[in-house]
Amino acid sequence: MTPILTQDQVHLIERSEMDYMVDRMRAIEEREGNPEGVEMKSFGKTVAFYSRTMPWPTFNTVKGLSPDDIDCIDAIVDFYKSRGRKPQFEIVPSRVNLEILKKLAEHGFYQSGFHTSMYYSMEQLPPDWRDSGIDIKEISEEEFMTYALIHCRSTGLPDDGIPYVADNNQVLYARPGWRFFMALIDRKPAAVGVMYMNQTVASLTFAGTLPEYRNRGCQQALIRRRIYEAAINGCQAVVSQAGFLTQSHRNMEQVGMKIGYIRTTWTELER
Template identity: 60%
Template sequence: MRHLPSEELIHRIQHSETDYMQDRMKAIEGRPGNPEGVEIEQFGQALCLYSRTMPWLSFNTVKGIKSEDSIHLDAIIDFYKSRDRKFQFEIVPAMVNQDLLSSLAARGFYQSAFHNSMYMNPQELKDMPDAGIVIKTIDKDEFEAYARIHCLGTGLPDQGIPSVALNNRVLHSRPGWSFYMAYAGEQPAAAGVMYMNHSNASLTFAATLPEFRRQGLQQQLLRRRIWDAKQAGCSLVVGQCAFLSQSHRNMETVGMKLGYVRTTWTEREA
């Protein structure tokens, strides 16, 4: 059964996105001594994620904020300012009203980016992954190879490979998480990650080494993950991508549709 656009569907997509990121951060926080300095705070419906050692906005973000959370804006801003950290608000259509948006603007925040949230019912997927492309789930001792694809495929420096390996290895045996590698010959060439919880599956990450792009690896990684979600009985698969990116095209090709375009709000530079 195809999902039709509705406020209920929007909330379900948003919950899926928040759910996987919260679980990821909890796993990293649970490493001995919490070396990445992860903190997770809740203000009303707004989930605030922070890392002392990972300054990227995806690890320092406010998710799930709703109109009624306007009363918590100053507390949220203070949470990050007291830690001297730049952060972002993720704003989802149908979850906020004009009052919250004007309150953000009054506090020096502006809409700085757009991002797609895509979805489909995996039970609609009819095509299995192409048997000509080898895709395997990752064993615990393969996270250095995974981290290499993660870093080089997203433009991060080689120095980040050990940290990325550690912060993803903690997810290997954690319920709901699956890591996949696609091969070009015998060479690990692309990777994808999925998190399943209840009847929802989130396609949380994907990357391809630059020299192996445009070979259909990501489309097959999408099909494999969606197929596995179908076999697990999920009724919703969610993924994120930049508008009109290759990831957007790949997701449309395999049958995913646009759920909504969320906006990112960041503070103006002084």
């Protein structure tokens, strides 16, 4: 039986999403000369992420906002404004109150989207990844250009971004807790999945499949493999994120992951 979700588990899911993002951004920041212009600034327990060269919302987002830090919203907005960037706020249900939402609205932010945070408790029996018929291997350090090609083509990024994606992920390879996996079909690279383990929680941080190999079970096999690896490494829970009712969401549910919460994204109005 799947355990009933508690407030402690909601906090665990949110914390794990912050932990992997902090470690990921720190690794990119520590590259010689910090070429991506990464900055992270804490406002109480809230963390603001910024990259000068990567303008996408993922790298310019605010995580962990709670009523304790409502007085920091002005400073957070100013942090991004001084860098010429519009941030997004990730709002976790039950972790904010009406006053925070009103404050964001006063600053011109509006609810622009939903995102599902999923979890898998190890009180369940980990699924067997070996019955998928798909070969799953760990990525070696020499394979990050292949990883980056799959990353870019699966997400619609142009091929000229492949070297940058390779560099920004290869720096994670030797860091504690990070694991990279590749699914092979007919011995050819077809899909990738990434995991970050910290203490007793594993986060499934990225997954992508080349368009020509979709609908062949690669992602379900990669999810199963990562849950299995988390279990044998002593993790008590696995968390991940997906767009609501996307194929990624369905893949996670089909291997036994459950909805932890559906967070909202708040974006500044264009003026």
